[in-house]
Amino acid sequence: MLSPSRTVIRREGGIYALERALQRRGFRNVAGADEAGRGACAGPLVAAAAILPEGKRGEIDGITDSKLLTPAARERIYAEVVERALAYAVIVVPPQEVDARGLHVCNLAAMRRALASLTVAPDYVLTDGFGVDGIGTPGLAVWKGDQVAACVAAASVLAKVTRDRIMVDLHDRFPDYGFDEHKGYITGVHTDALRKHGPCPEHRFSYVNVAAASGRGHAPPRARRPRSAAPGAPEVEALALWPDEGGTVGVATGQRAWPPPPVGEDEAMEGGTR
Template identity: 60%
Template sequence: MTRVARGATVRKDAGLYGYERALRRAGFGAVAGVDEAGRGACAGPLVAAAVILPDGRRGEVPGLADSKLLTPLRREACYAEVVRRAVAWSVVVMSPAECDALGMHHVNITALRRALARLSAKPDYVLSDGFGVDGLGVPALAVWKGDRVSASIAAASVVAKVTRDRMMCDLDTEYPEYAFAIHKGYVTALHEERLAEFGPSPVHRLRYQNVRAAAARRGSFASAAPTEGVR
């Protein structure tokens, strides 16, 4: 990982596009943001996205913000604008089975790397949200709460979140008893209630303690995977 590139100064009041503007001033033309959705869920896939926004006004997405701060309708509108305006964008989906096999931190980093590798244009610099991603062959920086201070990370967060939410709504039609369309696989009172009543589905992650406890009560879905806490 690197610090912000020499010559790139980001003021605290620079706004959502401050990192990208500073890096372009320092000579990095293509700045990619990368983020994931679903790391804290106990059911469903983990989805990572990478986005390179263009310079200038075309790269300023109306209403863009951290996906968690947007309403579902606003996220969908931002998603449409991001994929229309982006120089390049990509999505990677890691299945619940891969989450169990690799562990959440490893699967998260793997997904971020794959999303960046699938971009049709190679970035000159990479910004990631919170987690550092090494071995990319280009300078990179992990930004604390990056989806709130970097436009490219925010764009990636929107693409990842919308993609995953759509997938969870599809899973809701396959497993309607779990109400995936409502809680999207995250740990809520409703999800815990359905998990206790019906036990784990094939798309639950068995590394999570609450899922394992529900499985143990029903004597099903035995797994040797290490346990991870409810997030």
């Protein structure tokens, strides 16, 4: 039996080239997953996953890495992703969870949860930078995936806009830190506020700069945290990550029904036709 010919993705093919190549091979529902907030020392870690429809229906003008977009462009693209996506999911991991379980563990768990929460099962998964195992679906880690694959860029925008909105809301509760401006990342203004006021319950006490500002830098992360969060903290819908690991995250999902276009047998992957 002859193996399928090798697929070559050319840079000039643009941000949709990788997805289109996978779809021609029979992987119709290509999901992208990405996160926002890994480098922040305050606020939640947010992961998202999205499946865009095939063809022109899934093309969104100007979509790329959320960090390269203006806030206005992100909001516009966010709205279009929510409107057009076959399915999307957003997972919010609070800073307490990051401190307790570790950033990388939480990041992988959140992306797994986002992918598992999609109301349309993905045939293939693209992730930004590093692979996510344990998802039961073939996938590929793509360097700078949010600049290379539209579905990853869509997930990037979902995660970034969701997190930015959360940080603006946190500014109303903790106005001393300027969360609405720097979104919890380490800036001069944020560092000065930490020195002056110490950390608040929304800071990540497992981070060195926050631990130092707390005055309990040599204690384990859980011991550094305040005993309770500030009154009036918004509640997030709790979902178990999986029974044997525990932990909670917030999830928002969306779905858009599209009739699948026909795919000829000559475009199917080895192992069966569609």
